[in-house]
Structures are given as C-alpha cells and as structure tokens.
Amino acid sequence: MQSYLDFEKPVAELEGKIAELKSLAQTDDAVSIGEEVTRLQQRAEDALRDVYKKLSPWQKTQVARHPLRPHFSDYQRALVTEWTPLAGDRKYADDAAIQAGFGRIDGRPVAILGQEKGNDTESRLKHNFGMARPEGYRKAVRLMEMADRFGLPVVSFVDTAGAYPGIGAEERGQAEAIARSTEKCLEIGVPNIAIVIGEGGSGGAIAIATANKVVMLEHAVYSVISPEGAASILWRDAGKAQDAANNMKITAQDLLDFGIIDTIIEEPVGGAHRHPDTVMAATRVEIGRFLEEFDDGRGPLEIREHRREKFLAMGTALT
Structure with a gap:
C-alpha cells in the first residue's frame, strides 16, 4: 500500500x-x-514529476525517511549472494543496528557493512531505528580488520539518523567507538565505498562512511546533525527543523558541489520507494564501477593515501 508524504x-x-x-x-x-x-x-x-523536480531540502529529508524506502536488508537481498553474517563485537554484545558480513556482489567477494532501520514496528525496535550503540561500531571495526587481513573491499550502506545517544551507550564509550571506527576506515589498506541510501546522520554515519568513494542516492541527506537537532540548538525549537534543513546544505546536490561526496545515484521519479528494483540495479552498477576502478594493482599504501588525500582536500576549494 502506497504511503504519501504531505507534499505529495x-x-x-x-x-x-x-x-x-x-x-x-x-x-x-x-x-x-x-x-x-x-x-x-x-x-x-x-x-x-512536477513535485519531485523542485523538492526542497526539507522535503528531501522526508523522502529519505519515507517508511517504504528500501533499507540495508533490501539491498543485501537484492545485491549480495553467499551472504554470511558476522555477529558481535567480541567485547560486549551484538548490535542489530549495524549489520556486517561477507558475500559476493556480481561474483566479487566483498565485506559488507550496513545500518538497518527496520521495516515495521517489531524490526524497528530490534534494530533500534538504525541508531547504533558502541558495540555496533566495534563490530564494524572487527569486520574491517578481517577485510584488511584477507584483502577484501569494503562496501558500506549508510542509513542512520545518528548514533544512539542513550546513557548506556555513553557509559560504554560511544564517542570512542565512533572515533575508532572512523580511524579504521582510514587505516585499512583495501578500497572501501560508502553509499548513503537514506539518512547520513552525524558521526554515526561517518564512522562507516570515511571511504575512498562516497556515493549518495539522489534524495538521500547527509549532515553533521539532524535538522531537528540543529533547530533545537540554534533556536531552541525543534519545530524549526524545516528552516534548519533549508540552510544546512544537506542534499546530495549540495554535497557534490562541495566535494564532500563523489557521485549521485539517480532515483526514479517519486523516490526509491516507488521503484526499488531500479535503484538496486543502479547501485549495483556503481559498486561494480568502483571495484573495477580499484582493481588496478594499487597497493595498501596507495589506497590509504588516496583516501587520506580525498578527505584532506575537502573544503580547500572554499578557502
């Protein structure tokens, strides 16, 4: 059954x-x-077509959060064969908000990370609405270490409003876990690609998105804080989230102009939720293109340097 947003x-x-x-x-x-x-x-x-031709940043945020938008589990089923999940961080527990494992995409073995929001009440509670706890990021580090050891490219699917801000998560070192995961993204000697399929929220997203190539779906958003969070800080009024979104430069188009991301994957008219198969096929092509690009004999040092230079160059064109 179709679900409509206010502007639709x-x-x-x-x-x-x-x-x-x-x-x-x-x-x-x-x-x-x-x-x-x-x-x-x-x-x-x-x-x-007319509506989606002139979406505002706030409307794009709503599309990125659409309840029927494809989530990581949908991409995993559509793109990955021989899926072997990895559970637990070997320190505290398993976190269902971050899914990790190994599989093949078009026959190519890869390591895969994905933030899963869930598709109904039960699965959303199970996956904590995609908001990972420290053990989720430590599981991500564990997977990246294994990928580095066995020479497997890492493919990350980013979709979170942000890391979980609960007391327990803070007590178990949420900030440190995010920092370690970000550090590991930069440290590994295998190529990695991050695809923002919905929301890319704050450090919770960048912890698995510090990659050689960062890609966004056309109506995804990527920001240092959610519009509601920014409005609460700036105006002490979360109701001004629309104003915040319109001024934060969170859309794929803005971020491509700033050099924060590398490529935009076009979505069908009406968003990814209307024709998910089309989006899956386009994502498969983009991943294949990335794997071919780095299948050129580059060693670990060159791959790390490529990633390092990419992030150091951000913002230099604006100064």
Missing part, C-alpha cells in the same frame, strides 16, 4: 481516484474505465 497530496488524490475507478470496474462489468484510468494515470505521473 496532489498525486495522492489522483491515484486515489484511479483506485476507486478500478474498484468500481471490478464490481460492475458494464463500466468501461480504461480511457479514464489512462488519462488519470498520465496526470498523476505528470504531477509526481
């Missing part, structure tokens, strides 16, 4: 009329609706 109201009304007509035709064989449905479908497609 014109599309919702047209698609609602289409559904009513189809339902009427099922109960009354004498009713011919083919021509009217075709006309309404065209109007709905045009309306959807």
